[in-house]
Amino acid sequence: MKRSVSDFLIAIGVFLVSYLVAAILALNEYWLTWTAGYSYLGVDELPVALSFFSLMLAWYAWRRWQEASISHQQLSETIEQLRIEVEERKLAVEHAHVLSATKNEILENEYLRSKKLEQVRLMGDCLAAATSLKELQEISVTYLKNIILDHTVSVLFADKAFKNWTLVGAWGVHEDKVYTQVSLKDCQVLRQSKAYIESSNTQSMLCGNANLTSIKSVACYPIACHEMQFGVLHIRSEKLTESLLSSEDEEMIVAVCNTIGLHFYNAQLRAELSLASNRDELTGLLNRRGLGNTLKREIKASELQGYEVTVAMIDIDHFKKYNDSFGHQEGDKALRFVAETLAQNMRARDVVARYGGEEFILVLPNTSKIEAYKKLKMVIAKVAEDSHNSPDCKRVITLSVGIATCPQDHENEEMLIKSADLALYAAKKRGRNCVIAYKAPSPVKHDPAKSHPVKKSPAENSSAKTIPTRQVE
């Protein structure tokens, strides 16, 4: 625009200068006409010539100004176009940067998510293979730590009876702000049996476990299945935020808690089933089925470790008479009394089982025949003595016992029980209330390659010959 104005001024200037020159020439003509009596041009033609000349000059100036304006406008337009183009390119570059950053972020999030999903899968496999409640809890915490990375987290689990709750894991960005104490009565998840999310700027949060004044937000999730609460996952933050977790993260955490709950539920179901199928309902002891597995295991262990296992078969004497005299219910009480007394007088490693009816079996690992004999003598004396004073027994209860030892009598569990049963039969024949050890009628042929060497205990070495065994008839 500046350029156009200057061109216009130049044109005006040229116009004025041309008029000035024309005026000078005209004056010169008049001067010559007046002083010398002649002129180069006729005085009458002079204004016309000057006007023509001025017009020519003015036209020329106007054209120049117009041309200058046009070229300047074109230049401005070109510059504007270039400016727009540069702006557009800048925007395009910025957009590309944003796109690439978003793409990177998406890729990173996807990578993290796939890693977390892999952890969830591994966790499921490990939980499915867990064999105890403690193992289930530890596996859950280990994997939750790999899945919930950017928060301050605490995990509580209930014991088998759902009475005591323990803080099994606590970790997070603020190690000092994880749970230190657990207040169950204030746990909203346990109260409401559902996820609980709270944020408050004041100290009065309903979540009793946001026990630090700096905690402004909590998100707690139940670890449950079929309305059975096995645990609580508690996430806390110092930030005042309505949503501690992104919707994706929350979705994953809820799914993980549900998976853990399901595994706890399955484990509990399995334990209950196994208990029900392996336990005798009346006495709570192992039943015949449970005994079979246990005895097999003990015989295998004795082979590997080279020690003896003794099996004792116990029968209550004249129990039919007891039932007939005092009734079946009293008979049941007596059975429970015998079961309890046997269990109380055995070592933790010994196995006490109800074989059926009024028959019990003891499995005594790492126990020689003579040790078992002494122990059983003591036990039948104890049962007789205690039954005398017990309100559960209507009369003194005596027991007959037959014992057999692996590997010297038999290495097979069925044959071992059969041998103990034969010895029991002998005890009954002998007059009851006694212990008889099985003695094979003829020496058992041992295949040295098959049988395992046995470490003799000092007790056996000293008194093996004094054992009052009796050949089974």
Ligand SMILES: Nc1nc2c(ncn2[C@@H]2O[C@H](COP(=O)(O)OP(=O)(O)OP(=O)(O)O)[C@@H](O)[C@H]2O)c(=O)[nH]1
């Ligand atoms: N109350 C009760 N009685 C049972 C149970 N199981 C078996 N019995 C009884 O136990 C008795 C066993 O009797 P027998 O096998 O004849 O043996 P016994 O009378 O003890 O005679 P000996 O063994 O020779 O001393 C039967 O009367 C059964 O009914 C039970 O669960 N509860």
